[in-house]
Amino acid sequence: MIRIENLSNNWDTFTLNNISLEIKEGEYFVILGPTGAGKTLLLELIVGLYIPNEGRIFIDEKDITYEVPEKRNLGFLYQDYSLFPHLSVRKNIEYGMKLRNISKNEIDSKIKELSNILKIEHLMHRDTTTLSGGEQQKVALARALAINPKVLLLDEPFSALDENTKSKLIPEMKDLHRKEGITFIHVTHSQEEAILLADRIGIMMDGTVVQVGNPDEIFYKPISKEIAKFVKIENIWEGKVIKKNEKELIVDVNGKQIVALSDHFKVGQGVRLIIRPEDIILGKGNTSARNEFKGKVISVIKHGFYHIVRIDCGFEVEAAVTKQSIENLKIIEGKDINIFFKATALQIIKR
Amino acid sequence: MKNKIKLELRRNPISFIFFFIGFAIIVFVVGTLFNMLYKQLIVSPTYFIAILKDQYVLKSIGLTLYASVLSTILAVIFGIPLAYAIARNNFYGKNIIESLIDIPVIIPHTVAGIALFSLLSRRGTVGSIFGNLGIVFQDSLWGVVIAMFFVSYPLFVNSAKEGFISVNPNFERVARTLGASQWKSFYQIAIPLSYHNLISGAIMSWARGISEFGAVVVIAYYPMIASTLIFYRFNTGGLQESQPIAVLLILLCFVIFVFLRLISKKKG
Helix, strand or coil: EEEEEEEEEEECCCCEEEEEEEECCCCCCEECCCCCCCCCHHHHHHCCCCCCCEEEEEEECCEEECCHHHHHHHHCCCCCCCCCCCEHHHHHHHHHHCCCCCCHHHHHHHHHHHHHHCCCCCCCEEHHHHHHHHHHHHHHHHHHHCCCEEEEEEEEECCCCCCHHHHHHHHHHHHHHHHHCCCCEEECHHHHHHHHHHEEEEEEECCCCEEEEEEHHHCCCCCCCHHHHHCCCEHHHHEHHHHHHECCEEEEECCEEEEECCCCCCCCCCCEEEHHHHHEECCCCCCCCCEEEEEEEEEEEEEEEEEEEECCCEEEEEEEEEEEHHHHCCCCCEEEEEEECCCCCCCEEEE | CCHHHHHHHCCCHHHHHHHHHHHHHHHHHHHHHHHHHHHHHHCCCCHHHHHHHHHHHHHHHHHHHHHHHHHHHHHHHEEEEHHHHHHCCCCCCHHHHHHHHHHHHHHHHHHHHHHHHHCCCCCCHHHHHHHCCCCEEEHHHHHHHHHHHHHHHHHHHHHHHHHHHHHHHHHHHHHHHHHHHCHHHHHHHHHHCCCCHHHHHHHHHHHHHHHHCCHHHHHHHCCCCHHHHHHHHHHHHHHHHHHHHHHHHHHHHHHHHEEEEEEEHCCC
């Protein structure tokens, strides 16, 4: 288990501010955030390349805040993989084990085991400068895992790879995590990687961790407007609670009344409603959804394999719709249309 | 084919024109040296052959090579830490330190010699202290070495610095996480990866040492290094006596230079 308590540090150009985080044993934890949020610096603090101004880092209850990096036994992968260019693939992987005076037999069997798991037997005697991006990533993984680290820290491990290689290697990474059984901490700006890999996600923005949760909590229930925007939710409506019956709230948004559910909030309080575009249903018929509004289509934009439809219902709504629905409902600009969404799909936050 | 050259010339005129202009420098250098070699080795080789038997000449060339090797060793011992410290750290006044390193390159070498003389001569501020310890610079081997060192270390330091800068610092960081101490990551990662710059810096610094005259002659006229001897013989016996020594020095340096380049290429 890794526990980070109130970690802060200043660099010339950047500050990490009061980060607290608990990462469970064996977990695949993804630190997700925009470029420049300080994700790499956080990893470098954990591996000991810097010493923080304030705060503590514990691994299995042992305080390692001021331990030198070579004694921490943490595996670390840089974005550029940083394979030693003057050493062969095999010598790269051996490097950490040789420093530990491990016997030749043990080194051989560890290399055999890792190259088997990562399928890199055929690369052993290659020069590292001739490897493809994907191969470099695997060799760097083998090198980091060869020291039997307690935790493997990955800094944007897929950002140097092309799309096809990336989509092939992401499941392999998940597989590797299962086989090795150790804690992985993976830093990325890619939501795709986070969704596909994470057991839990920590959102990092402007030098601090702003939300921690499982992927559903992060992507459906962001706790701030900034996080909602970062996870690509455009439906953020400002309103005011005008009625409350037990858990049921009626929120006024631009004169329209939206039903939402929450234990908190009082009548008269300003709130924001957040809902994913996938949770907006378009159509004419009845559904079980509590909220139904009439609107007019403002725009239809193709977005990969689905379409983003913007609708004006007195407040602006963005819906993600399949190509099939677009055709069935004959959705075009200017068309009048009804939208539905469930009260349970709404996330309510303070304004 | 002819057409192709014409097309290239129209599309890419700078390369062609600049090549011909630049070629003048090569002609100038090769012409100057070749003229001398041709006269000495082909037209009238008797003087050159006589020089090969002149103990005084051979000794001074030996001294030049020996002293310049010592000066290069000093440059390596002190230069690697300096170059690494500058390459890996950002600190206030770094630009000033980098400019200071270059000073010996820009001041006239006789001026460097005079400065060294006033510091290190028998009665100099530091020279007198060393004198008490039995180390004398004025008119001694150490004077030659220190003068060569003063004018040649910037070549090593700058080359080593470029080498260290070109090594991605992530390599050393990863080595640390794999269990290497900072010392180990330095000599197992940073040194081998900047090997080429270290070797070529050492060769340049060594060559600069051999060719030094101005600084050396002020602090140590004796023992005579090759360039002092050439100057002395030029003054007393003209070209006839000085040129053969110059030719011998050129040939020796050339052979060693090529040899070192070859072995450093092989290693890399």
